Amino acid sequence: xxxxxxxxxxxxxxxxxxxxxxxxxxxxxxxxxxxxxxxxxxxxxxxxxxxxxxxxxxxxxxxxxxxxxxxxxxxxxxxxxxxxxxxxxxxxxxxxxxxxxxxxxxxxxxxxxxxxxxxxxxxxxxxxxxxxxxxxxxxxxxxxxxxxxxxxxxxxxxxxxxxxxxxxxxxxxxxxxxxxxxxxxxxxxxxxxxxxxxxxxxxxxxxxxxxxxxxxxxxxxxxxx
Amino acid sequence: xxxxxxxxxxxxxxxxxxxxxxxxxxxxxxxxxxxxxxxxxxxxxxxxxxxxxxxxxxxxxxxxxxxxxxxxxxxxxxxxxxxxxxxxxxxxxxxxxxxxxxxxxxxxxxxxxxxxxxxxxxxxxxxxxxxxxxxxxxxxxxxxxxxxxxxxxxxxxxxxxxxxxxxxxxxxxxxxxxxxxxxxxxxxxxxxxxxxxxxxxxxxxxxxxxxxxxxxxxxxxxxxx
Numbered sequence: 001x002x003x004x005x006x007x008x009x010x011x012x013x014x015x016x017x018x019x020x021x022x023x024x025x026x027x028x029x030x031x032x033x034x035x036x037x038x039x040x041x042x043x044x045x046x047x048x049x050x051x052x053x054x055x056x057x058x059x060x061x062x063x064x065x066x067x068x069x070x071x072x073x074x075x076x077x078x079x080x081x082x083x084x085x086x087x088x089x090x091x092x093x094x095x096x097x098x099x100x101x102x103x104x105x106x107x108x109x110x111x112x113x114x115x116x117x118x119x120x121x122x123x124x125x126x127x128x129x130x131x132x133x134x135x136x137x138x139x140x141x142x143x144x145x146x147x148x149x150x151x152x153x154x155x156x157x158x159x160x161x162x163x164x165x166x167x168x169x170x171x172x173x174x175x176x177x178x179x180x181x182x183x184x185x186x187x188x189x190x191x192x193x194x195x196x197x198x199x200x201x202x203x204x205x206x207x208x209x210x211x212x213x214x215x216x217x218x219x220x221x222x223x224x225x
Numbered sequence: 226x227x228x229x230x231x232x233x234x235x236x237x238x239x240x241x242x243x244x245x246x247x248x249x250x251x252x253x254x255x256x257x258x259x260x261x262x263x264x265x266x267x268x269x270x271x272x273x274x275x276x277x278x279x280x281x282x283x284x285x286x287x288x289x290x291x292x293x294x295x296x297x298x299x300x301x302x303x304x305x306x307x308x309x310x311x312x313x314x315x316x317x318x319x320x321x322x323x324x325x326x327x328x329x330x331x332x333x334x335x336x337x338x339x340x341x342x343x344x345x346x347x348x349x350x351x352x353x354x355x356x357x358x359x360x361x362x363x364x365x366x367x368x369x370x371x372x373x374x375x376x377x378x379x380x381x382x383x384x385x386x387x388x389x390x391x392x393x394x395x396x397x398x399x400x401x402x403x404x405x406x407x408x409x410x411x412x413x414x415x416x417x418x419x420x421x422x423x424x425x426x427x428x429x430x431x432x433x434x435x436x437x438x439x440x441x442x443x444x445x446x447x448x449x450x
Contacts, residue, residue, distance in 0.1 A: 071380050124349055125349070150267055
């Protein structure tokens with residue numbers, strides 16, 4: 001497996017994260033880089049979902065991936081096998097990325113001709129939801145083994161997301177997870193969120209997710225391609 | 226289901242959490258209250274494990290439970306069915322509990338004759354590891370669906386724990402989870418941690434966990450019961 005670049009992110013010094021995020025979003029629009037912020041609990045399947053996303057959209061968009069973790073480079077090494085541009089970000093213990101840290105990551109990635117930049121945020125349902133990264137869209141993955149009650153316990157995460165992927169639906173028979181109840185809880189927090197059940201391992205539902213993402217990027221570009 | 230008390234925790238104003246934690250630990254020792262801090266990712270099975278723990282040890286120790294969550298009271302309602310004393314703590318968006326917040330929780334629980342107080346911390350593998358709650362012992366649950374690589378990505382959490390419960394071993398056949406590799410990763414972070422595979426749903430391994438906890442409480446008491 002080839003080596004991957006690791007960037008040690010410096011903790012942000014900006015008090016006004018919202019302003020930093022707006023500035024970054026405007027710059028990325030200027031450059032034509034669509035930034036997707038992907039969040040979830042540890043082990044919900046962000047990296048496997050990303051591998052499937054690159055498989056589905058890698059020929060449509062030039063993709064760059066930033067893998068944020070407190071330690072290790074296992075995810076970036078996995079992504080590097082897909083052929084996509086990738087960088088591992090080490091957060092120095094930080095539990096989330098804010099806009100200034102995301103900016104460091106994008107500079108490290110050297111976006112250049114990247115059209116779709118994906119930030120795999122730190123596995124955490126709390127803190128990442130509190131910090132606007134400057135992303136064009138926020139996505140989160142809830143996995144079946146975590147339980148259908150998570151939108152009740154982590155309200156902010158579900159309310160800031162444009163799309164919720166319900167992953168690991170292949171193991172639905174082995175867990176007490178009520179898909180309809182979960183949809184209802186998500187809608188309580190966020191009536192507008194798109195909800196897509198998937199299984200990143202088998203590929204089920206990935207078409208619907210890729211269609212959604214492609215449509216969002218095209219609508220963001222404001223073109224009718 | 227009976228109603229449970231909900232306490233809104235105020236954010237802590239103490240800069241020196243370590244000192245607060247030491248003071249709380251000393252007080253609890255004085256009162257004979259053993260405090261267990263239970264941590265994990267969202268949905269790893271903290272509440273189900275607690276139900277089993279109360280089943281196994283409820284006649285040996287008087288148990289009180291603090292359920293910390295950002296929102297909802299679903300866990301406290303579940304625990305209330307066990308007959309154990311329980312209070313729901315709302316953290317006001319906070320991603321962890323520190324010693325001062327834990328103290329508020331203990332006051333709300335009204336420990337009185339409680340011998341074993343259990344704090345179910347916020348579901349999060351990052352921030353709770355950074356704040357000493359004043360607990361006598363730290364326990365964490367890693368569930369099989371999260372993956373065996375979590376000790377590589379969340380080093381601090383694994384290094385602060387006295388015991389790691391590997392939960393949901395009933396679904397091992399459906400996930401790529403290597404138990405031996407996981408043990409090895411945990412030992413890299415923490416050679417002294419006791420590792421106990423369990424299935425809170427079926428009760429497998431709960432005896433070993435209850436034995437460990439009973440022995441720790443007795444050794445903490447310094448008695449030879």
